[in-house]
Amino acid sequence: MASAINDCRPGQSLRTHLRAATMAAHDLLDHAMQAASGWQTREDYARFLSLQHAARVPLEGWLAAHAPAGLVPPPQTGLIARDLAQLGMPAPAPAPLFTIGRPAPGSALGIAWVMAGSALGNKAIAKQVARIGGGAWPVAFLGDDGAMAFWQGLRARIERPAAPAEAEGATRAAEAVFAHFLAAAAAPEGVPA
Ligand code: HEM
Structure with a gap:
């Protein structure tokens, strides 16, 4: 049976393919992050930001080292650190290294898609955070216009x-990013709240 990676239908856009290939991983991650922290209280929200910071530091490092200029989303860990400081929390230690071995065609594109696409979810979460926090919680990260642009x-x-090789490389890389975030969400004890 063909795997999701090789199941790129003729004429299907790369975005549609990536979304289909990682839909289950995204759902898992959504649930894992709600379980690990959520954002129902100020402390939950600080833990959510800590988790995001820890997971994103090595990914931003990977993109800075391997991605061509047009595929490097604006770094967001500085914004997260600013939000944490406003909440009175220090920035957490980085998560373990992110690696996908030797970069292949499509790797940077796949990683950039996950990082940039997460801004869509962040926008939705920002609305909830504004409501729950009564507008008092800092949202430099969740409301980042640079990420949306x-x-x-x-x-x-x-x-x-x-091209098939690019689609395959992008899919493998995107899956690796979701696995990396899932690992960070599964080990919230490594992330101080
Ligand atoms: C914390 C819980 C999360 C929630 C509630 C959430 C929610 C969402 C929502 C509402 C969308 C937009 C769906 C649409 O308009 O079709 C979305 C898309 C997406 N999210 Fe998340 N998300 C979460 C975490 C993440 C994380 C941590 C990442 C990766 C770092 C991520 C990556 C993406 C990607 C790649 C897309 C799809 C972009 C596209 O449409 O091409 N999400 N998410």
């Missing part, structure tokens, strides 16, 4: 079919 620019690149 990068996302809009990336769309032209992913809303069209990709």
Whole structure:
């Protein structure tokens, strides 16, 4: 049976393919993050930000080292650290290294898609955080306009079919990013609240 990686239908856009291939992983991650922290209280929200910071530091490092300029989303860990400082929390230690071995065609694109696409979820979470926190909790990260602007620019690149090798590389890399976030969410004890 063909795997999801090789199941890129003719004419299907890379975005549609990536979303289908990682839908289950995204659902798992959504649940894992709600279980690990959520954002129902100020302490939950600080833990959520700590988890995000820990997971994103090595990913931003990977992109800075391996991705071409157009595929490097604006770093967000500084914004997260600023939110944490406003909540009176120090930035947490980074999560373990992120690696996918030797970069392949599509690797940077897949990682950039996950990082940039997460701004869509962040936008939805920002609305909830504004409501729950009565507008008093800092949202430099969740409300980051730079991330949304990068996302809009990336769309032209992913809303069209990709060559099979690029689609496969992007899918493997995107799956690795979701696995990395899942590992961070599964070990919240490593993330001080
Ligand atoms: C914390 C819980 C999370 C929630 C509640 C959430 C929610 C969402 C929502 C509402 C969307 C938009 C769906 C749509 O409009 O079709 C979305 C898309 C997405 N999210 Fe999340 N998300 C979460 C965590 C994450 C994380 C941690 C990442 C990765 C770092 C991530 C990556 C993505 C990607 C790649 C997309 C799809 C972009 C596309 O449409 O091409 N999400 N998420």
